[in-house]
Amino acid sequence: MFEYIVSALTPLNVMLAVFGVAAGTVIGSIPGLTATMAVAVLVPLTFTMAPDSALILMGAIYTGAIYGGAYAAILLNTPGTPSAIATTFDGFPMAKRGDGDLAVSVACLASVFGGLVGALALLLLAPPLAQAALAFGPVEYFWLAIFGLSLIAALSTGDFLKGMIGACFGLLIAMIGVSETSAEVRFTFGSTVLLGGIETVSALIGLYCIPVLIDLVATPNRHLDAPEQTRGFRLPEAFGMLLRNKFNVLRSSVIGTMVGALPGAGGSIAGLVAYSEARRGNKGEPEYGKGNPGGIIATESANNATVGGGFIPTLVLGIPGTPPDAVILGALLVQGVRTGPALFDQGADIVYTFIFGLLLATILMLPVGLLIGRFAYGAIVRAPKSALVPIVAFMTVIGSFAIRNSVSDIAIMITLGVIGWVAAKRGFSASPIVLGLILGRIAEQGFVQTWTIGDAIGNLWGQFFGRPISMVIIALTLLSFLYPFWPQIKRLVSRSTTDTVIDRDPAPTPAVIRDLAAFVIFGAIALIVISQSAGLNPDAAVFPRTIAIGMLCLVVLSIVKLFLTRHVTELQVEGSRLRMIAVPMLMFGAVALIPVLGFEISALLLGVALVFPSQHDSFTPRGWFYLLLGVIVTILSVTLLFGRVLGVPLP
Numbered sequence: 051m052f053e054y055i056v057s058a059l060t061p062l063n064v065m066l067a068v069f070g071v072a073a074g075t076v077i078g079s080i081p082g083l084t085a086t087m088a089v090a091v092l093v094p095l096t097f098t099m100a101p102d103s104a105l106i107l108m109g110a111i112y113t114g115a116i117y118g119g120a121y122a123a124i125l126l127n128t129p130g131t132p133s134a135i136a137t138t139f140d141g142f143p144m145a146k147r148g149d150g151d152l153a154v155s156v157a158c159l160a161s162v163f164g165g166l167v168g169a170l171a172l173l174l175l176a177p178p179l180a181q182a183a184l185a186f187g188p189v190e191y192f193w194l195a196i197f198g199l200s201l202i203a204a205l206s207t208g209d210f211l212k213g214m215i216g217a218c219f220g221l222l223i224a225m226i227g228v229s230e231t232s233a234e235v236r237f238t239f240g241s242t243v244l245l246g247g248i249e250t251v252s253a254l255i256g257l258y259c260i261p262v263l264i265d266l267v268a269t270p271n272r273h274l275d276a277p278e279q280t281r282g283f284r285l286p287e288a289f290g291m292l293l294r295n296k297f298n299v300l301r302s303s304v305i306g307t308m309v310g311a312l313p314g315a316g317g318s319i320a321g322l323v324a325y326s327e328a329r330r331g332n333k334g335e336p337e338y339g340k341g342n343p344g345g346i347i348a349t350e351s352a353n354n355a356t357v358g359g360g361f362i363p364t365l366v367l368g369i370p371g372t373p374p375d376a377v378i379l380g381a382l383l384v385q386g387v388r389t390g391p392a393l394f395d396q397g398a399d400i401v402y403t404f405i406f407g408l409l410l411a412t413i414l415m416l417p418v419g420l421l422i423g424r425f426a427y428g429a430i431v432r433a434p435k436s437a438l439v440p441i442v443a444f445m446t447v448i449g450s451f452a453i454r455n456s457v458s459d460i461a462i463m464i465t466l467g468v469i470g471w472v473a474a475k476r477g478f479s480a481s482p483i484v485l486g487l488i489l490g491r492i493a494e495q496g497f498v499q500t501w502t503i504g505d506a507i508g509n510l511w512g513q514f515f516g517r518p519i520s521m522v523i524i525a526l527t528l529l530s531f532l533y534p535f536w537p538q539i540k541r542l543v544s545r546s547t548t549d550t551v552i553d554r555d556p557a558p559t560p561a562v563i564r565d566l567a568a569f570v571i572f573g574a575i576a577l578i579v580i581s582q583s584a585g586l587n588p589d590a591a592v593f594p595r596t597i598a599i600g601m602l603c604l605v606v607l608s609i610v611k612l613f614l615t616r617h618v619t620e621l622q623v624e625g626s627r628l629r630m631i632a633v634p635m636l637m638f639g640a641v642a643l644i645p646v647l648g649f650e651i652s653a654l655l656l657g658v659a660l661v662f663p664s665q666h667d668s669f670t671p672r673g674w675f676y677l678l679l680g681v682i683v684t685i686l687s688v689t690l691l692f693g694r695v696l697g698v699p700l701p
Contacts, residue, residue, distance in 0.1 A: 057399070058102075058410055059406075059410065063410075067107075068110075073092060073111055074118060075422050076118065077114075077118065078118025079426065080449055081445055088114075088374075089378060091697060092111055096381055102404050104382075105407070106410075110411035112378070113408070113412055116317055120346070123138045124157065125142075125430045127262050129254060133318050135318055136345065139325065139345050139349075140339060144346070146341075149341070151427050152291075155285060156350075159292050160292065160299055161351065164299070164303040164353070165354040167351075168310065168355035168357050168359050169358040171359060173405045179308070185519060186519065188495065188496040189499075190523065191493075194319065197323060197326075212476075215572050215601060216486070218601035222601070225494065229589070230494070231494065234590040237579065249459050249462070250488055252450040252459045253484070255450055257480040260633070261474055263442060263446075263633050268625025268630050273438055292347065298347055299347050301327060302324035302351040304355070306321075306356045307358060311371055317353035321353040325345055356372060360372035363375075364378065364389060366389075440659075440664065441657070444684075447460050447641075451700075475621045475623055477620050502589070556615075557617060564620070566609065583598070628663075636660055639656075640653065649701050650686070657685045
């Protein structure tokens with residue numbers, strides 16, 4: 051083994067590891083640029099390299115990109131990558147209370163620890179874990195997706211039924227386009243734009259980022275409050291938090307490794323499952339979702355552990371564990387490296403040099419990640435809102451476009467952002483919608499395949515509920531769903547009258563009417579899906595129809611509950627309505643101008659136009675000049691990066 055360690059520590063490989071981590075972190079921090087894209091755009095650099103060096107570079111890029119997604123999640127409330135969804139739940143509340151620098155350091159430490167656990171599992175346990183992954187069939191993937199949805203119980207902002215309805219809505223959005231189980235076109239209403247379905251990352255950006263931008267311009271309040279004095283990296287505090295959460299970080303890293311080893315599961319599921327388990331075991335303060343660093347630790351250690359875990363089936367079985375692994379597998383095939391069980395014997399020099407290189411890249415992520423994180427935190431905290439809003443809006447536009455080179459994806463992103471903002475004000479959190487959207491395709495594939503197999507063998511219930519692994523996942527799912535309601539269940543069972551009961555005043559009639567209108571809209575969506583499903587073949591119709599029927603039942607229950615209790619969960623709209631409307635309208639206007647004026651000019655016009663609704667204070671002419679110049683230079687620089695360096699064909 052010593053010779054492989056020496057080979058991994060050559061100056062070239064160390065340099066590649068540093069470059070890969072830094073490049074991956076920067077790319078992953080931009081909303082819309084996923085780890086898959088980070089690897090894909092830089093993979094041509096590896097074609098002339100030795101296989102072990104190529105693997106080290108791609109592994110370092112992958113590792114850095116997964117961690118980089120935490121920056122936007124913590125500082126902008128927008129996951130830079132899908133695997134950082136759960137990082138927003140506690141990361142942004144920490145940043146809002148002035149602990150954004152601490153949150154970034156905690157995320158970095160947790161990412162390094164999780165990455166090391168995943169890489170060590172790849173080194174020591176690759177063959178047995180790969181064989182265990184093969185035991186997962188369609189029904190296990192279905193129940194794993196449902197387990198991920200069990201997190202809704204903690205993300206529903208006080209109204210569990212609204213969270214469930216939002217998750218059903220997200221699941222139905224995921225059904226739009228060509229069915230992956232039957233290749234039939236569904237729910238496009240004749241639109242060619244929707245044939246490819248709703249792109250997950252574009253939807254993610256819209257649902258999380260656009261509402262933040264709308265709320266930002268409405269009031270003169272700062273995005274994040276700058277600390278009174280420079281506090282550095284706050285590493286002692288971050289280490290202390292990691293030590294207090296030692297069981298959490300270890301459990302989450304193991305979860306991430308195991309989920310990463312499941313072909314196709316990925317970091318988003320790993321982060322959600324780890325967050326769900328950490329929340330279920332939390333006994334301290336503050337609560338999860340309100341700025342508890344344990345939420346960041348769980349998510350970041352789990353999603354970085356999927357890097358090593360995902361390489362297990364990739365290298366041992368030749369089956370990509372995660373989407374970036376598929377790109378890396380293709381690059382290895384180009385170089386003539388054949389993955390499979392024999393690789394660890396016949397290509398031991400390549401595999402073990404890479405594994406030690408991956409460990410090196412993970413360790414290097416600590417200094418590199420802290421330095422880049424410190425810069426990102428300082429830049430976002432100190433940036434005036436009138437510069438931050440147009441630049442972030444531009445990033446959402448170019449990030450959404452870059453995924454599929456589609457202007458339509460930008461329009462869909464903005465539309466979902468507006469829907470997400472309105473839904474949030476009515477108490478429908480974006481997180482359950484996003485959960486449903488991400489897990490929808492996985493759940494449908496597992497459900498339909500299991501349904502087909504069970505129907506063919508005449509044992510439908512046994513196929514869904516009779517397999518040992520499935521039973522374990524079902525039990526964990528029930529625990530995760532019921533745990534937030536345990537105090538109420540305990541009170542009912544013990545018939546205790548000593549606990550304090552929170553008495554809510556009935557909502558005023560206008561609020562009840564607004565809630566009723568929201569429920570009616572969701573009910574209408576469910577009815578439309580049920581009606582549309584009647585014309586589809588059974589394989590394409592069974593899952594969306596089942597979800598729509600469930601959604602309709604939840605809507606009816608919610609309406610009954612509304613009239614019985616008159617309790618309404620909603621957020622107040624504060625600030626200038628005109629400024630709020632200006633953000634999506636200007637973004638839609640820029641999208642309409644792209645085919646006419648081109649991407650660069652449209653983006654510049656968008657950036658300059660958004661400065662004005664974002665600016666609440668008076669500026670001197672010199673101040674306006676520097677502000678507009680900074681926005682223009684930033685937009686032109688990023689456009690040049692995407693068009694010339696990353697090779698994104700901008701119209």
